[in-house]
Amino acid sequence: MRAKERILDACDIEAFFLCDDIEEGKRLGMALMGELGFSDVDVVFCEMAGPGARVRVRGYVNRPGSAYTWQREEGAVHDR
Amino acid sequence: MTDERFAEKKVLLAPLDPVHDVGAKLIARALRERGHEVTLLQPDLSPEEVVSRARQVDPDFIMVSRTISYGTPELLARFADMCDAAGLRSSAKLVVGGMSIRKETAQELGFDAGFGPDTTPEEVADYVSGTFGLSTLASYEAVKPDLTRGYTYDFKDTEIGKLCLDIARGLIDWSAERTSPGIERARLRREIEEARLGGQVALASELRGRYSSLTGGDVRKWYETGESIPHTRPLSPEEAAAFDAMDDGVPAPLLSQKPLDSVNVIMQYGTGCPVMDAYHIRLSLAWGAKGAVHFDPSWGARTEGLAEGTFSHQHDGTVLTLENLRLIKRTVHPAALWQVRAHRGLNTPETVVLAHLAGADLTKVNIVYGSLGAGTDPTRLAVDGVECLRLAAEFGLPYDVVTNEELCGVPARKAFAGMLVVATAGALLGGRPILQPLFADSPEAMVSGFTEDNLVDFNAAKVLVLNGIIDAPIWPGAPVGFMTQTQDRCQSATMTALHAALGLRLGAEAVTIASSDEAYAGGPISAQARVDTLKSVAASLRFFGSSRIAPTARAEEMAADLRKGILETLTRVHERGDFVASLYEGLFGDREDGAYPGRAGRDTVTARR
Numbered sequence: 001m002r003a004k005e006r007i008l009d010a011c012d013i014e015a016f017f018l019c020d021d022i023e024e025g026k027r028l029g030m031a032l033m034g035e036l037g038f039s040d041v042d043v044v045f046c047e048m049a050g051p052g053a054r055v056r057v058r059g060y061v062n063r064p065g066s067a068y069t070w071q072r073e074e075g076a077v078h079d080r
Numbered sequence: 081m082t083d084e085r086f087a088e089k090k091v092l093l094a095p096l097d098p099v100h101d102v103g104a105k106l107i108a109r110a111l112r113e114r115g116h117e118v119t120l121l122q123p124d125l126s127p128e129e130v131v132s133r134a135r136q137v138d139p140d141f142i143m144v145s146r147t148i149s150y151g152t153p154e155l156l157a158r159f160a161d162m163c164d165a166a167g168l169r170s171s172a173k174l175v176v177g178g179m180s181i182r183k184e185t186a187q188e189l190g191f192d193a194g195f196g197p198d199t200t201p202e203e204v205a206d207y208v209s210g211t212f213g214l215s216t217l218a219s220y221e222a223v224k225p226d227l228t229r230g231y232t233y234d235f236k237d238t239e240i241g242k243l244c245l246d247i248a249r250g251l252i253d254w255s256a257e258r259t260s261p262g263i264e265r266a267r268l269r270r271e272i273e274e275a276r277l278g279g280q281v282a283l284a285s286e287l288r289g290r291y292s293s294l295t296g297g298d299v300r301k302w303y304e305t306g307e308s309i310p311h312t313r314p315l316s317p318e319e320a321a322a323f324d325a326m327d328d329g330v331p332a333p334l335l336s337q338k339p340l341d342s343v344n345v346i347m348q349y350g351t352g353c354p355v356m357d358a359y360h361i362r363l364s365l366a367w368g369a370k371g372a373v374h375f376d377p378s379w380g381a382r383t384e385g386l387a388e389g390t391f392s393h394q395h396d397g398t399v400l401t402l403e404n405l406r407l408i409k410r411t412v413h414p415a416a417l418w419q420v421r422a423h424r425g426l427n428t429p430e431t432v433v434l435a436h437l438a439g440a441d442l443t444k445v446n447i448v449y450g451s452l453g454a455g456t457d458p459t460r461l462a463v464d465g466v467e468c469l470r471l472a473a474e475f476g477l478p479y480d481v482v483t484n485e486e487l488c489g490v491p492a493r494k495a496f497a498g499m500l501v502v503a504t505a506g507a508l509l510g511g512r513p514i515l516q517p518l519f520a521d522s523p524e525a526m527v528s529g530f531t532e533d534n535l536v537d538f539n540a541a542k543v544l545v546l547n548g549i550i551d552a553p554i555w556p557g558a559p560v561g562f563m564t565q566t567q568d569r570c571q572s573a574t575m576t577a578l579h580a581a582l583g584l585r586l587g588a589e590a591v592t593i594a595s596s597d598e599a600y601a602g603g604p605i606s607a608q609a610r611v612d613t614l615k616s617v618a619a620s621l622r623f624f625g626s627s628r629i630a631p632t633a634r635a636e637e638m639a640a641d642l643r644k645g646i647l648e649t650l651t652r653v654h655e656r657g658d659f660v661a662s663l664y665e666g667l668f669g670d671r672e673d674g675a676y677p678g679r680a681g682r683d684t685v686t687a688r689r
Contacts, residue, residue, distance in 0.1 A: 008359055009351075010606040014569075042602040045567040056569060064351035064604055065313070065392040071322060071355075 004037070005069035007061040011038065018052040025053025033059050089208050092139040092172075094121040094130040096155060100147035103178060103201075107143070110201035116208060127159040131166050141208055142172045149180035153189060160190035177204065222334045222415035224441065225344050225370060227553050227589040228478045228512040233503075237549040237643070240500070243650040248505035251447075251659040255466035259688040260681070261294045261384055262464045266429035266471070268294070269386075273402070273437055295385025302387050312399055315354065315390040315407075322355050323410055326362070334413050339621045340368030340614065344590035345580060346417060347614070348559060350375025351604050352393035354404050358411040363607055367614040371417030371441070373558070373592060374408065376400040381425025382455065382680045386434070396604070400431060405438035417441045417590075422468050423482060424450030426460070426681045429467040436475040443472055443479040444558075445506070445513075448498030451663050452675035453485035458663035460681035466505060473511035480516035480555050481506070487562060489523040489674025492542060493645025498668045500646065501659065503552060514553045514589065517542040519579050520562035523674065530638065535564065535575075536582060540631035541638035543586045548643065556583040557592035565598040569612060572596040577616035584621065585629045593617060 004011070013036075017028040026043045033041040038059025045056040062068045093108050095101040101123045108120045119137050121130060134142050144159065146152050156176055163169055176186050177195035186194020195204055235241025268291040275284035292303035301307045347369045349360045361372045377397030380386070390407055391399040398404060405420060412418045419442035422431035428445070435443045447465035451458035472479050481503045483495035496517070503513035519539045525531040530538040539556070546554055560579035565572035573596040583591040596616075597609035653662040662668060669675030 008363075008607045009356065009604065010608075012569075012606065012608060044597075044600050044602065045569065047568065056567075058603065058606065060603055062356075064353035064356040065394050068355070071318065 001070070001072075004061060005072075008070070009062050009064070010058050010060045012044065012056055012058050014054070014056045016052055016054050019048075022046055022048040022053055025055050028053075029055040029057035033057050088115050088117060089140040090117045090119075090137060091141045091143060091208060092119045092121070092130075092134050092137050093143045094125060094133070094145075095123040095147075096125075096127065096130065096144045096159065097147050097178070098124045100178070101145070103147075104143075104145050106201040107177075107204045110205040111208060114205050114209060116205075127155065127162055130159070131162045131168070134163070134168055134172070135166060139172050141175055142168065143175040143177065143204070146176065146178040146180050152180050153185065156186075156189045156191070164190075175204075175207070222341070222370075222413075224415045225417060225590070226478075227344065227417075227442075227514055227555060231512075231553050232551045233507040233513075234551050235549065236551060240549050240643070240647055240650060243647070243654050244500050244504040245508070247501045247650065247653055247659055248508055250657070251462065251501070251505050252466060252508060254658075254660065255463050257688055258463045258685050260460055260463050260685050262426050262460070262681070263429050263467045265291055265294050265385060265427070266433045266467065269402075269430050269433050270437075291385070295383075297383045299383050299385040299387055303385070309387060309391075309399075311394045312391045315392055319353075319355050319392070320390060320407070323358065323407055326358060326411070334415055335366045335368075337366075337368030337614070337618060339625075340370070340618050343584050343621065344370045344417070345584075345614070345617055346371040346373055346419070346590055346592045347610060348373045348375055348592060348594055350397045352377075352395055352398055354390060354392070354398060354407045356604075357398055357408055360605075360607060360610060361408070361411045364610050364614065365413055365416055367611050368618055369416075369614060370590070371419065372412060373419045373444075374398065374400075374405070374421065374440075376421070380427070384426050384681075384684075386427050386430060400427070400434065402434050402437055405434055405440070409439050419444060419480075422479075424454035424456050424461070426456065426464075426684075428461070428464045429471060432468045432471040432475070432477065436471070436477060440477065442514075443468070443477050444482055444516075445469060445472065445479045445502065446481045446483070446499065447502050448495070448663065448668050449482055449485045451678055452490065452669045453488045455678035456680050457682040457684075458677050459660055459685050461678070462660045462663070463685050464681075465502070466509075469502075469506040469509045469511050472506070473509045476512075478512040478514060479506070480514040480557065482516040482558050483518050484558060485669055485675055486518040486522040486524065487520070488669070490669035491524045491645065491673060492517070492522070492538075493642050494649050494667075494669045494673070496542075496546070496642065497646045497649035497653070500549065501650070501653070503550075507552075514555045515546050515550075516555050516557045516592075517546060518558070518562065519556035519560040519583050519591070521564045522562075526563075533634070534632070535579070536629060537631045537635040538638055539579070539582055540586060540629075540635040541642055543583075543588070544635060544639035545642040545646070547587075548639070549646070553589040554583075554587070555590045555592070556588050559592045559594035559598065561594070561598070565594070565596070567600050569596045569609070572598055573612045573616035574620075576613050577620035580617045581620040581624050582629055585624055585627075 040060040173192040183194040272287045298309045420435035420440040421444040422428040423444040445468045450456045506513040561576040564575040580591045595609040596612045597605040
């Protein structure tokens with residue numbers, strides 16, 4: 001089972017992007033998550049100051065009620 | 081026979097660093113407290129000097145520390161080689177620790193163990209004692225807290241007390257002549273469960289038919305046709321089996337997370353899915369929470385009746401059914417508190433019954449909040465709410481009386497008047513209510529400038545005034561810090577932690593917290609957001625310790641104003657002579673305040689036969 005599939009619900013990534021405005025910061029955050037292979041993504045927080053933006057982006061791997069990746073037959077997480 | 085693990089060991093501690101030796105000193109203390117013989121060397125010795133001392137001491141453990149990072153790998157590799165050459169490795173374990181150390185690096189360099197940042201002295205002492213990995217992961221013997229123990233519910237403020245008692249007695253008398261579909265279903269639910277337990281299948285089926293005739297909307301369709309309730313689906317057998325895989329029938333232990341061990345921090349859950357809830361509860365208890373509050377979907381509160389079975393829900397809130405609750409209960413440690421809320425909606429008496437049947441420790445009741453801030457018709461909730469108080473008393477189930485109508489804009493003086501009346505009614509009926517003032521930045525506080533200077537005074541004033549009125553437990557919520565958090569993780573966790581620490585330092589029995597995702601509306605709360613917040617609460621409690629937080633003199637003035645406002649509100653309600661009419665007429669909060677009498681369940685109350 002890949003590491004991503006062992007994420008309980010969501011993966012948060014925080015970064016400081018050098019950018020010109022807050023919208024660009026958000027776009028960069030979303031682009032980063034796309035590059036990392038996350039599809040269900042959102043900007044949780046973005047704040048612009050000085051040379052760039054502090055951004056927290058989130059990729060949901062397992063939303064409540066979905067078919068959880070860590071529960072699949074092969075390598076399912078037990079006794080945890 | 082002596083256990084070798086606990087035998088006294090000789091330890092040589094040496095900071096291989098020009099100046100930094102605080103960590104080594106702390107470890108030396110921890111080791112000495114356990115009876116080990118420790119030789120602590122000064123900083124800035126050369127590797128040769130340390131090896132020379134080691135040959136004199138003949139230790140069981142040679143522990144060196146390193147904080148600065150430059151030149152570290154080369155230095156440590158050379159030191160390990162020198163120990164080898166001196167023959168020390170045959171009799172001593174070689175250990176390195178410090179801010180620049182990683183476990184993997186230590187092993188690559190030939191050390192037996194490496195301890196990096198965030199290592200506690202106790203962990204190092206555990207390693208020496210041979211118990212490393214046991215105590216840090218060990219459960220502790222927690223006892224389930226009783227938040228109501230020792231409280232008399234006697235009024236200290238006799239003027240306010242007399243008004244509360246008169247109004248509460250009037251409410252109880254008024255409700256005694258009335259009933260509702262919610263009360264009837266609660267009775268039927270008990271009978272259904274009794275029949276099932278007694279193996280009376282036909283009777284259970286007949287009672288279930290009567291139950292379904294008292295339901296409405298999507299729940300009625302579910303009973304009559306089996307049609308799914310929107311946005312829900314039954315849990316699959318695999319999902320249900322996840323509980324077996326998770327706990328093998330035994331709840332996960334409570335893990336020691338000082339200083340949270342000694343306080344009652346309760347967290348909310350309700351992801352929609354019992355399986356995900358189970359993980360969120362387990363990780364919260366592992367990170368120091370003492371209990372969990374079940375959040376159900378808001379639509380459930382507006383529908384007559386509750387379904388049966390295990391369900392997953394695609395949106396916020398986990399569906400209230402006995403089967404869902406029983407599944408979730410399996411994950412709650414026996415020493416942890418578990419609350420199932422019955423404070424608003426059309427199913428409150430049955431919710432108290434389910435809470436009891438599923439083994440909950442607490443419920444939540446407030447007629448005023450549910451009527452003015454959560455959409456339930458005041459007449460209906462007054463009848464159902466008093467039934468909840470009766471049932472909670474019968475089941476020995478304590479409950480909080482929450483004042484979340486403050487979030488709608490209702491001033492604290494009016495919300496507290498309502499809370500006190502409901503709590504008084506509860507105590508008169510033999511129950512154990514807990515006062516739950518909002519610890520947050522309410523619209524009233526912001527508009528009035530109560531929180532312009534600081535967020536301590538107004539919250540402290542609430543505790544001061546309640547302590548002066550009645551001898552009852554206080555449990556701020558719910559959750560603390562509401563409307564102070566932003567989507568910024570650090571800010572959100574900090575505000576939650578400070579509100580929690582304030583409440584606990586002011587003597588509250590417990591606090592309910594959310595997570596650092598509280599202000600994020602884009603998706604479900606993440607597991608790491610819960611951990612962040614619990615870590616922040618722990619850090620804030622560590623910071624304040626047993627010291628007292630001193631509000632400014634303004635808190636006393638606010639408390640005096642609050643008392644005056646509570647008295648005025650109660651006097652008006654008393655003069656009106658009708659608790660329920662007072663709800664409709666805005667005496668506990670009017671439209672201008674942001675309070676609107678709810679409509680769900682209107683005209684459903686009938687005379688009790």
